[in-house]
Amino acid sequence: MAKVKGNSPAPAAPANSVKPQKTPKKWLKHLWENYPFLVMVFPAVLVVFLFNYLPIYGVLIAFQDFMPGDPIFSEYTQWIGFGNFTRFFTDVQFWPLMKNTFLLCIIGFFIGFPLPIIVSLMLNAMKGKRMAKVLQTIFNGPHFISLVVLVGMLTLFFGRYGLVNNIVASLGGERVSYFLEASAFRPMYILSSNWQDFGWSAIIYIAALSSVDPGQHEAAILDGATRFQRVIHVDLPAIMPMVSVMLIMSIGGLMGVGYEKALLMQTDGNLAVSELIATYVYKQGLTGIPDQAYATAIGLFNSIINVILLIIANTTSKKFSENSLW
Amino acid sequence: MASLTLKDIKKVYPNTEPVKKPKKKKNNDEPVKEKANLQITEEGVVAVQQFSLDIADGEFIVLVGPSGCGKSTTLRMIAGLEEISGGELYIGDRLVNDVAPKDRDIAMVFQNYALYPHMTVYDNMAFALKLRHTPKAEIDKKVKEAAEILDITQYLGRKPKALSGGQRQRVAIGRAIVRNPQVLLMDEPLSNLDAKLRNQMRAEIIKLRHKINTTFIYVTHDQTEAMTLGDRIVIMKDGFIQQIGTPQEVFGHPYNLFVAGFIGTPQMNFFTGCKLVKENGKYAVDILGKRIVLSEKQQAALSAKGQQPCDITVGVRPVHIQADSQGFTGKVDVSEMMGSELHLHLNVQGLDVVAVIPTVGLDLEAHSTGKEVSFSFDPSLMHLFDAQTEKNLI
Numbered sequence: 001m002a003k004v005k006g007n008s009p010a011p012a013a014p015a016n017s018v019k020p021q022k023t024p025k026k027w028l029k030h031l032w033e034n035y036p037f038l039v040m041v042f043p044a045v046l047v048v049f050l051f052n053y054l055p056i057y058g059v060l061i062a063f064q065d066f067m068p069g070d071p072i073f074s075e076y077t078q079w080i081g082f083g084n085f086t087r088f089f090t091d092v093q094f095w096p097l098m099k100n101t102f103l104l105c106i107i108g109f110f111i112g113f114p115l116p117i118i119v120s121l122m123l124n125a126m127k128g129k130r131m132a133k134v135l136q137t138i139f140n141g142p143h144f145i146s147l148v149v150l151v152g153m154l155t156l157f158f159g160r161y162g163l164v165n166n167i168v169a170s171l172g173g174e175r176v177s178y179f180l181e182a183s184a185f186r187p188m189y190i191l192s193s194n195w196q197d198f199g200w201s202a203i204i205y206i207a208a209l210s211s212v213d214p215g216q217h218e219a220a221i222l223d224g225a226t227r228f229q230r231v232i233h234v235d236l237p238a239i240m241p242m243v244s245v246m247l248i249m250s251i252g253g254l255m256g257v258g259y260e261k262a263l264l265m266q267t268d269g270n271l272a273v274s275e276l277i278a279t280y281v282y283k284q285g286l287t288g289i290p291d292q293a294y295a296t297a298i299g300l301f302n303s304i305i306n307v308i309l310l311i312i313a314n315t316t317s318k319k320f321s322e323n324s325l326w
Numbered sequence: 327m328a329s330l331t332l333k334d335i336k337k338v339y340p341n342t343e344p345v346k347k348p349k350k351k352k353n354n355d356e357p358v359k360e361k362a363n364l365q366i367t368e369e370g371v372v373a374v375q376q377f378s379l380d381i382a383d384g385e386f387i388v389l390v391g392p393s394g395c396g397k398s399t400t401l402r403m404i405a406g407l408e409e410i411s412g413g414e415l416y417i418g419d420r421l422v423n424d425v426a427p428k429d430r431d432i433a434m435v436f437q438n439y440a441l442y443p444h445m446t447v448y449d450n451m452a453f454a455l456k457l458r459h460t461p462k463a464e465i466d467k468k469v470k471e472a473a474e475i476l477d478i479t480q481y482l483g484r485k486p487k488a489l490s491g492g493q494r495q496r497v498a499i500g501r502a503i504v505r506n507p508q509v510l511l512m513d514e515p516l517s518n519l520d521a522k523l524r525n526q527m528r529a530e531i532i533k534l535r536h537k538i539n540t541t542f543i544y545v546t547h548d549q550t551e552a553m554t555l556g557d558r559i560v561i562m563k564d565g566f567i568q569q570i571g572t573p574q575e576v577f578g579h580p581y582n583l584f585v586a587g588f589i590g591t592p593q594m595n596f597f598t599g600c601k602l603v604k605e606n607g608k609y610a611v612d613i614l615g616k617r618i619v620l621s622e623k624q625q626a627a628l629s630a631k632g633q634q635p636c637d638i639t640v641g642v643r644p645v646h647i648q649a650d651s652q653g654f655t656g657k658v659d660v661s662e663m664m665g666s667e668l669h670l671h672l673n674v675q676g677l678d679v680v681a682v683i684p685t686v687g688l689d690l691e692a693h694s695t696g697k698e699v700s701f702s703f704d705p706s707l708m709h710l711f712d713a714q715t716e717k718n719l720i
Contacts, residue, residue: 215440218407219501223454224428233453237444 062300066293084297093280101276101302104262105254108190113250115198117243120205121231136206139199151264154192155179180269189265189274208242209235244323252310255302277302327383327539328418328431328508330404335377336412337399337565340370365565369411373399374565377413386535386542388556390549391588396565397545401511404543405434417508433502434511438518439494441486441501447473448482451501472504475537476530492523496530503538512544516551528554549589553577561585583716586641586709592669592680594709595647597640602628602710602719604635611708613640614654614675621706627720638719641709644669647681649688653702661695668693672701 022030031038058072062085065078088094119139126132145153157163158178165175178184212235220230259278266274277298285295310325318324365372374396381387389397402408404415406427415422422430433454441450448469455465473479476496486494495515502510515531516524528551535542535555546552552559553573561568561576561584569581580586586594601612609628610619620628656672656679665685670693672679681701683693693699710719 213438213440215436215438216442218405219434219436219440219442220453221407221427222405222432222434223501224457229457233442237442240444 059296059300061293062297064293066296068290068292084294085301087294088298088301093275096272097275097277097280100273101255101257101278104186104189104276105257107186108193108257109250109254111190112194112197112201113247115194116201117205117239119198120202120209120239121235123202123206124209124235125227125231136199136202139202141199142196143200145196147261147264150192150196151261154188154265158184158188177269179265179267182270182273185265185270185273189261193261204246205239205242208239212238240321241323244317244321245325248310248313248317248325251313252306254309255305327541329383329416330379330381330509330541330543331416332377332379332381332400332404332413333416334413335374335400335403335410335415336372337374337396337403337408338367338370338372338411372565374403377565377567379560379567379570381541381543384539384541386544386555386557387560388544388546388552388558389560389562390546390552391562391568392547394564395562397547397560397562398513400562401434401513401543401545404509405432405511406430430509431507432509432511433505433507434513435495435498435502435515437514439486439498441494441497443486445485446482447478447484447486447489447497447500450486450497451482451504454501454505468504468506469500472500475503475534476500491519492527495519495527499531499534503534503540506538507540509541509543510538512542514546515544517546517548524551531555550591553589559589561588563588579718579720580641580709581718583639583641583711586711586718590643592644592682594641594643595677595679596711597642597677597679598713600638600640602633602635602638609633611638611640611705611710614677616654618705618708620708623706624708624710624720631719633719637713639711639713639716641711642703642707644680644682646707647679647683647701647703649683649699650702651700653700655698655700658693658695658697658699661693663690670699672699 060072063079063081063083064070064072065080065083066072070077123132123136126135142150155162159165160175160177164178169175178188216234216238217230220234225233255277257276257278259276259282262274262276262279263282266279281295281299281302284290284298285292314324314326365375377396377400379387389400391397399408403410406422406425410423417430417432442453445453451469451472452465455468460468469482470479473482476499478493478496478500481489481493481497486497489497495518498515512531516527519527531544532555544551544555556573558570558572559576560570563584569576569585571579576585576589580589580594583596587596597613603610603612603617605617608619609625610617654674656674658670659673659678660669660671662669662671663685668683668685668688668690670681670683672681679701691697711717712719
């Protein structure tokens with residue numbers, strides 16, 4: 001170790017130090033001492049248990065030949081192991097569903113993840129703070145539009161007789177029904193999602209940027225850094241821990257795209273690219289002759305992929321950036 | 327290294343909200359109102375005004391004063407981090423009022439270090455040079471030289487969070503000196519350190535000053551730092567300069583009551599309600615029921631000014647008070663043993679008087695709490711302040 005002159009940082013605790021073990025008596029005392037806090041947190045724990053953990057019990061039907069109305073446990077329950085999963089892997093829809101879901105999510109991620117970071121950095125670097133606040137409020141607005149209204153707006157803009165087509169037609173062009181064009185689905189879906197959420201997602205980064213020491217900016221000004229260089233060398237490193245956490249969480253939910261918007265935008269013309277795992281699960285589980293066991297197996301498979309991605313992202317981040325969720 | 331000239335520098339923070347007009351205007355001659363120690367005018371809040379100072383090449387100037395006196399604002403105006411509302415600032419012969427901070431050839435050490443946390447010590451020190459596209463070999467040479475001067479070579483690979491407060495402060499100084507700036511500004515660089523480390527770093531700064539050729543401007547609210555570091559001290563209050571002088575000058579001849587009270591630890595004793603009288607052509611002071619004739623030097627100074635008898639406040643430094651059975655008497659309220667000296671807080675006719683008495687050969691029991699003690703002071707060491715203007719009469 002390097003020789004430390006004068007004052008040195010406090011030495012770390014020895015690696016082999018033993019943590020005092022809690023006896024049951026000590027544990028009860030600890031609970032008693034903290035009971036007001038436990039009482040306060042109890043409702044939240046109860047809600048999470050009832051609505052997030054208890055329903056996990058329902059995934060058991062993914063391993064059964066289950067029909068709606070059957071009890072999950074009975075003497076007639078037919079356990080079929082990974083039968084539903086095998087059925088999905090051999091389903092003709094498997095690869096198109098995987099491809100559609102993955103492409104939509106990955107393209108959306110590459111555009112949608114950096115966008116709020118860039119916006120927050122730009123808003124933070126603006127000289128006119130009042131204007132920055134006005135812009136931030138404007139950017140947050142679309143987040144509060146419901147998906148149905150959003151898709152309605154897309155129809156008004158990109159429908160056969162929508163604004164875009166009207167402009168194209170007035171300029172002598174040919175009308176195109178973008179909702180029937182498979183190639184238009186992903187750009188419309190991704191760009192409208194990002195338009196709706198970039199301002200809202202930027203809030204967390206703007207909050208992180210507000211804690212940056214102004215002295216660092218002043219030091220950088222005296223060092224000769226331009227405004228852009230200050231963003232790169234002061235602001236961006238300051239929000240990197242937050243970026244890492246958000247990156248891990250985004251990767252963890254990468255395949256977790258919802259079915260609602262895709263279903264609302266779905267037409268026969270774009271079905272080849274708009275059929276996702278989520279919409280397929282919805283259709284299998286709730287429409288026609290419901291096959292809930294099969295739908296649950298597909299949903300569980302999707303969740304397992306998300307968990308694996310989350311673990312990989314967290315481990316990678318921990319290794320390279322010292323930031324992680326656990 | 328460069329000289330600096332500050333001519334009638336002024337800083338006004340403009341009102342961001344419209345000023346509410348008072349319902350009834352009591353006096354038309356009162357355009358200025360005061361809130362705490364801030365002056366608020368139609369223009370805005372006046373932080374610094376009438377600040378004029380010439381700083382010589384390589385001089386170590388200390389700006390000192392209580393919180394909110396405008397010392398940091400002045401430093402930041404020199405750095406270019408605050409706009410100058412009025413007056414002229416020259417670095418060398420160049421007017422730099424509108425010159426960008428990076429082009430002023432100055433460096434600054436901040437109170438909270440302001441190191442870049444994601445960079446190593448080396449990168450922190452090299453950052454400014456990299457931005458100036460200095461060749462790598464030269465950057466390496468300069469960083470290592472600065473690290474050598476500050477004894478931080480062994481920490482070059484560490485990040486700031488792995489350093490102690492004192493080490494971080496050295497890195498902050500290193501980052502500033504690596505560019506060989508013409509002027510080095512320091513904004514309360516030691517105030518985040520504990521007392522022991524502060525003393526140590528103070529000595530380091532004195533050593534540093536002899537190692538590097540630059541002009542120093544140092545801001546502090548600690549008068550001990552000001553006295554020990556500065557070639558000259560600028561004492562400020564409410565945005566105005568109160569006195570500029572060497573440590574000896576401001577200690578030995580404070581310009582006014584504020585400076586007298588601010589400089590020196592323990593603070594100077596003030597005896598209010600005294601009178602300057604003239605008896606048989608000689609000046610004397612009526613203090614605590616006694617009449618003390620002033621020294622020849624004081625007589626000459628007052629005569630030269632044609633000073634008329636008036637109400638005054640007499641200042642006497644605690645170190646100039648000595649035990650004397652023929653002098654004033656007071657009751658010991660508090661007795662503080664400091665090792666080599668005893669700090670006595672005496673109640674003298676309702677006034678709190680502090681005396682610093684050497685403990686060598688002193689009867690400690692006779693100077694304990696509740697005891698009556700007698701003391702006096704050399705009249706030539708008295709400071710006489712006009713009770714109205716608070717200015718030193720001599």
